[in-house]
Amino acid sequence: MRFQLEGLTVYFPYQFIYPEQYQYMLELKHALDAKGHCLLEMPTGTGKTITLLSLITSYQLAHPETGKLIYCTRTVPEMEKVLAELKELMEYRQRYFQDTAGGAPKILALGLSSRKNLCIHPMVSEEGTRESVDARCMKLTAPWVRERAGKEPDHDIETCALYEGLEGAGPEGRLDAGVYTLHDLRVWGRKHQWCPYFLARRMIAYANVVVYNYQYMLDPKVSQMVSREFERECVVVFDEAHNIDNVCIEALSVNIRSQTLDAATRNIGSLKREIERVKRTDEGRLRQEYQRLVQGLQAQGVLQEDARGGGDGDAQQWLANPALPEDIVREAVPGNIRRAEHFVAFLQRFVAYLRTRLAVDQVVSDTPTSFLASLQQAVAIEGKTLRFCYDRLASLMKTLEITASDDFHGVHLVADFATLVGTYSRGFAIITEPYDDRLPSVPDPIIQLSCLDASLAVRPVFAKYQTVVITSGTLSPIDLYPRILNFSPVCIASLNMTLTRDCLCPVVLTRGGDQLPVSTKFDMRSDPQVIRNYGRMLVDLAATVPDGVVAFFVSYSYMDQIVSRWNDMGILQELMAHKLVFIETQDVVETTLALDNFRRACDCGRGAVFFSVARGKVAEGIDFDRHYGRCVVMFGVPYQYTLSRILRARLEYLRETFQIKENDYLAFDAVRQAAQCVGRVIRSKADYGLMVLADKRYQRHDKRDKLPAWITQHLKDSHLNLSTDMLLCIARDFMRSMAQPYDRAAVGRSLLSEAAVNALDTAAPSAEAVGLADMQTDG
Amino acid sequence: MAGRAATLAEGRGMDLDEEDEELRADEEARGQTAFEREYEDDHSWEELEEDEFGNLRAPDQAEEQRARRRRLMSAAASARIRRGMVRYVEVVLDLSRAAALADMRPLRAAVMSGVLQQFVRTFFDENPLSQLGLVILRNGVAERLTELSSSPEAHIAKLRQNLDTGGDASLQNALDLCVDALKSIPPYGHREVLIMLAALSTCDPGDINASIKAAKRQRVRVSVVGLAAEVYVCRRMTEQTGGTYTVATGEGHLQELMLSHAVPPPAAPGTSSVSLVRMGFPCKNPEAPGAAAFCGEACLLRPGGYTCPKCKARVAELPSLCHVCGLSLVASPHLARSYHHLFPVPAFAEVPAAELLGVTGCGGNQPDFAPAFVTGRTYCYGCYTPLGQQAGGAGRSRGAASLAAAGIVSRCPDCRHLYCFECDSYIHEHLHTCPGCECLPPHLATATAAAAAAAAAAAPAVG
Numbered sequence A: 001m002r003f004q005l006e007g008l009t010v011y012f013p014y015q016f017i018y019p020e021q022y023q024y025m026l027e028l029k030h031a032l033d034a035k036g037h038c039l040l041e042m043p044t045g046t047g048k049t050i051t052l053l054s055l056i057t058s059y060q061l062a063h064p065e066t067g068k069l070i071y072c073t074r075t076v077p078e079m080e081k082v083l084a085e086l087k088e089l090m091e092y093r094q095r096y097f098q099d100t101a102g103g104a105p106k107i108l109a110l111g112l113s114s115r116k117n118l119c120i121h122p123m124v125s126e127e128g129t130r131e132s133v134d135a136r137c138m139k140l141t142a143p144w145v146r147e148r149a150g151k152e153p154d155h156d157i158e159t160c161a162l163y164e165g166l167e168g169a170g171p172e173g174r175l176d177a178g179v180y181t182l183h184d185l186r187v188w189g190r191k192h193q194w195c196p197y198f199l200a201r202r203m204i205a206y207a208n209v210v211v212y213n214y215q216y217m218l219d220p221k222v223s224q225m226v227s228r229e230f231e232r233e234c235v236v237v238f239d240e241a242h243n244i245d246n247v248c249i250e251a252l253s254v255n256i257r258s259q260t261l262d263a264a265t266r267n268i269g270s271l272k273r274e275i276e277r278v279k280r281t282d283e284g285r286l287r288q289e290y291q292r293l294v295q296g297l298q299a300q301g302v303l304q305e306d307a308r309g310g311g312d313g314d315a316q317q318w319l320a321n322p323a324l325p326e327d328i329v330r331e332a333v334p335g336n337i338r339r340a341e342h343f344v345a346f347l348q349r350f351v352a353y354l355r356t357r358l359a360v361d362q363v364v365s366d367t368p369t370s371f372l373a374s375l376q377q378a379v380a381i382e383g384k385t386l387r388f389c390y391d392r393l394a395s396l397m398k399t400l401e402i403t404a405s406d407d408f409h410g411v412h413l414v415a416d417f418a419t420l421v422g423t424y425s426r427g428f429a430i431i432t433e434p435y436d437d438r439l440p441s442v443p444d445p446i447i448q449l450s451c452l453d454a455s456l457a458v459r460p461v462f463a464k465y466q467t468v469v470i471t472s473g474t475l476s477p478i479d480l481y482p483r484i485l486n487f488s489p490v491c492i493a494s495l496n497m498t499l500t501r502d503c504l505c506p507v508v509l510t511r512g513g514d515q516l517p518v519s520t521k522f523d524m525r526s527d528p529q530v531i532r533n534y535g536r537m538l539v540d541l542a543a544t545v546p547d548g549v550v551a552f553f554v555s556y557s558y559m560d561q562i563v564s565r566w567n568d569m570g571i572l573q574e575l576m577a578h579k580l581v582f583i584e585t586q587d588v589v590e591t592t593l594a595l596d597n598f599r600r601a602c603d604c605g606r607g608a609v610f611f612s613v614a615r616g617k618v619a620e621g622i623d624f625d626r627h628y629g630r631c632v633v634m635f636g637v638p639y640q641y642t643l644s645r646i647l648r649a650r651l652e653y654l655r656e657t658f659q660i661k662e663n664d665y666l667a668f669d670a671v672r673q674a675a676q677c678v679g680r681v682i683r684s685k686a687d688y689g690l691m692v693l694a695d696k697r698y699q700r701h702d703k704r705d706k707l708p709a710w711i712t713q714h715l716k717d718s719h720l721n722l723s724t725d726m727l728l729c730i731a732r733d734f735m736r737s738m739a740q741p742y743d744r745a746a747v748g749r750s751l752l753s754e755a756a757v758n759a760l761d762t763a764a765p766s767a768e769a770v771g772l773a774d775m776q777t778d779g
Numbered sequence B: 001m002a003g004r005a006a007t008l009a010e011g012r013g014m015d016l017d018e019e020d021e022e023l024r025a026d027e028e029a030r031g032q033t034a035f036e037r038e039y040e041d042d043h044s045w046e047e048l049e050e051d052e053f054g055n056l057r058a059p060d061q062a063e064e065q066r067a068r069r070r071r072l073m074s075a076a077a078s079a080r081i082r083r084g085m086v087r088y089v090e091v092v093l094d095l096s097r098a099a100a101l102a103d104m105r106p107l108r109a110a111v112m113s114g115v116l117q118q119f120v121r122t123f124f125d126e127n128p129l130s131q132l133g134l135v136i137l138r139n140g141v142a143e144r145l146t147e148l149s150s151s152p153e154a155h156i157a158k159l160r161q162n163l164d165t166g167g168d169a170s171l172q173n174a175l176d177l178c179v180d181a182l183k184s185i186p187p188y189g190h191r192e193v194l195i196m197l198a199a200l201s202t203c204d205p206g207d208i209n210a211s212i213k214a215a216k217r218q219r220v221r222v223s224v225v226g227l228a229a230e231v232y233v234c235r236r237m238t239e240q241t242g243g244t245y246t247v248a249t250g251e252g253h254l255q256e257l258m259l260s261h262a263v264p265p266p267a268a269p270g271t272s273s274v275s276l277v278r279m280g281f282p283c284k285n286p287e288a289p290g291a292a293a294f295c296g297e298a299c300l301l302r303p304g305g306y307t308c309p310k311c312k313a314r315v316a317e318l319p320s321l322c323h324v325c326g327l328s329l330v331a332s333p334h335l336a337r338s339y340h341h342l343f344p345v346p347a348f349a350e351v352p353a354a355e356l357l358g359v360t361g362c363g364g365n366q367p368d369f370a371p372a373f374v375t376g377r378t379y380c381y382g383c384y385t386p387l388g389q390q391a392g393g394a395g396r397s398r399g400a401a402s403l404a405a406a407g408i409v410s411r412c413p414d415c416r417h418l419y420c421f422e423c424d425s426y427i428h429e430h431l432h433t434c435p436g437c438e439c440l441p442p443h444l445a446t447a448t449a450a451a452a453a454a455a456a457a458a459a460p461a462v463g
């Protein structure tokens, strides 16, 4: 349908629109109008993606000055889904332009992913990992390889025909307007014999919609290369962004173990040998590099060439310093590492120093400043020099014409580490632990350079782009996100789901069958009575709920413990009489297999229980929709491992910098994980699921209030503070009532038709304006 | 209840940590204990109303009645659909572990068996030409309880003896067994499997999808009535074979759902070709009705018995198959009883309350023998219950509204008589003929309809 939204013509590819989608569009439009950022929560299953796409593309159409839509997703399947929906939308939009002269406005939309997903070279694409594909591709496409292949045609130097095809096509090598999923890109590439990866990289500059992974925007190394040339007017969307702070932090954290240092030492050795070799054969090259470095990095041209021809392999990446990028570009590389031999010697010294740091027998924690001070004292290395490590290494690798970048992982990590430490004096902690606290007998020393401030990695994004949209199904409590990400949105909204039947049934279980409280609190978690009560509840639920049941535990170790105790108590055997049991492990392949079998058991009517861990892969990315998840149980409150030193450091930092209380943050983080877990079972409005929050602590207001509104809305008073027997009563009734045929016409009644939407728009412009004003004051 | 409340309080007394303090404060603030809360939403007694005669009745049953009507009408609406009159139904009763649960009193198994017995009787009432067999699911296997036959008593007797429960249920085994039995029935017969499922999972020896495909190939229609919740594999099985899947919310609902399967289902396109079926109408021992004779396969000495017109063998009861020549033996009333499925009473149209305001009488042509107490009122043609709101009846405190019978009013589209809900459902469920239409003098049968329509159109203008 096509309707007017405060003067904007919106094309929406369905005949009806949910009220919450309409509301979502309004909020989004206000943010776009105000050229500000916004934070929107809307539950999964309400068509969030299509709403976003529909509004923003309509907005682009009406306001051509708006830049690209950059849509960031977490996984490749999500990316494909977004593009598929966009394709549908565009096909739909055509029909409104059939009789316009010149036809429908054309847009170019494409997904960008790593070479691993796009390469169509018959050999290279067979490589197993992302790194090895990158490395093999680079061996074929590095400028010097191609140059040599051009110069010495009889030497049989291998290049990639597809890359050459694209280069040879020159400006002709492009995509027609349209929407391209990764698959479409590969098809296009095969048809024209062009490399899809480099074609996509080239085309994103011209695209109206780009869909790619978070990292391409947040990880400074990658974003500098891929996203640097995007214009300021772009609209950036982070979908499923409830964990965005963790992604930001991970992008700026480095861990170094003794294995890393060993590898780095080996790498330095081979760098040395290379330098010797080049010195003998082609001194000029090294001298040229030296000259370039004297003039500074800007003249060196590392950046420009990378963006065009290089790749996102580590070797040719430039670690953008999101806080002070210009500084580093303007300054010349310090004299003491300009010469290749000097730089290698410098690295050697640094690695040796790190080795001494690693040989501790107790935990040491430092700030970057104190680390630098002791570094200065011990080996006389300056922070300023460290800051250039990354670029200097990249330049050296280029000069030496080394393409096997995946072999040089160790030295790269060290360089990353050095650059980060040299750059940031705040917001980081360096924690050295001689062993893992949970396994004190196994020596496993590690230096963790941990970013404490999520806002560091997103700050450039907020600063650069006009509108950044952060959205997810669970962003509650929504006012905490602006604080930890340190930005001020113009719109904050949490939208509900309109349902025609009560297909969500959240309940809080506080007591077992014997009326004793249950909890995973530290002092209670190994109490046999609690374990037994949890087990009995699961067995009874398995007998009451059909098909799939998902159980989430607070951690792997807790899951291991409770499962083995259940086994001793005979509870597991009872459970298996009702349903098969599958367990998530840390091994991805094993877990995938378990999931497969779990689904099969649900399909064939045997029924199954999946044991999983909050914050695990399954909790984050796997949907248990329809019969795969009729019930989800969250055993306990999934707090982070609070004894972790990194977490402690982060909490302290949050308290000092953003005035967020430790307990508030911990509770927020735990409840958002729990909400994520239980939300796994509802993926559309036709779905239904029972959500059991099994811990007495969920009864407390400070926990319950942090759940998203679309859950609390269904949390009836009579479903709080339950014991197992009451839970079973509710479960039985719920399952029966959900099995009744439901009136599909009633779904229609909660929808708005084109006429209704247009009426709404003319009726209430003033009320909306007031709503926006309110929003701005509390944002 | 009191006992449980006490243990509850004790349980709470034991932990004194601050969170529980808070919980308790929470609870006390709301002034109720946990067991009270279960009934919190359920103040059904407050909804009861008293009418002018002191009878209790629930306030508005209209919605509920409408739903029930819709179900009835859907049968009537599909009047001209070809139906499978000769059905061969395998009924599977799940007596696995799950049937031993007590969420239906006294036990699920007992309730299921009771409902099933009722179903068997109704089934043969509605489908005298059909046959039924029983299969039990227990301990992971499917046991054949009775072969396909048309004797309700034999099925019920067997059913009564078999109520032990235990083990897993296996849908695949049941399906294989039933499909195997139904494979060989004649092509005009409708092949159906009806499963009464208590379990929520099935433990199968192989791939159930293969069995579902086999059932589909053999054109067996599989329907499931569940007791507890929706199981995905049942949904798929019924969808693929063209059956229905329903889940009961309680005993009453279970009975309703099972009995709905007694009505012959519409013939799926292409399931069986139209063909003439050879049948015999035996007489009751023509020489000496009532004299003892050896009847049937088992050669039991019985009073009476019927003689097959083809081979002169004696059979004990009708309808059945002749055990000698295999002819279907029926009595003419059986055929007649199956008839109403083909020519159902037309769906009555609901009359809005507003339209009733100006009308007196029972619609249609007023019979002059109507009793005195209804004169000047609107009443049901079937039972003389007053209908709708009465203009001048506001004598009592409760006012006019309570005079009317609860529920909705409907009108026969042919004879234009008004009926109350009770009569409406009685006519459609049991009588299968409209008394108003039957009483119409032949010359009026068509003319009245038009005249009444005109009158009805004029009525609102008058009132």
Ligand code: SF4
Pocket (backbone or CB within 6 Å): A115, A118, A119, A120, A121, A124, A125, A136, A137, A138, A140, A141, A160, A161, A162, A163, A195, A196, A197, A198
């Ligand atoms: S240039 Fe493209 S096609 Fe060739 S190896 Fe690299 S990624 Fe693969």
Ligand SMILES: [Zn+2]
Pocket (backbone or CB within 6 Å): B308, B309, B310, B311, B312, B313, B322, B323, B324, B325, B326, B327
């Ligand atoms: Zn015979």
Ligand SMILES: [Zn+2]
Pocket (backbone or CB within 6 Å): B380, B381, B382, B383, B384, B385, B419, B420, B421, B422, B423, B424
């Ligand atoms: Zn009546």
Ligand SMILES: [Zn+2]
Pocket (backbone or CB within 6 Å): B412, B413, B414, B415, B416, B417, B434, B435, B436, B437, B438
């Ligand atoms: Zn009639």
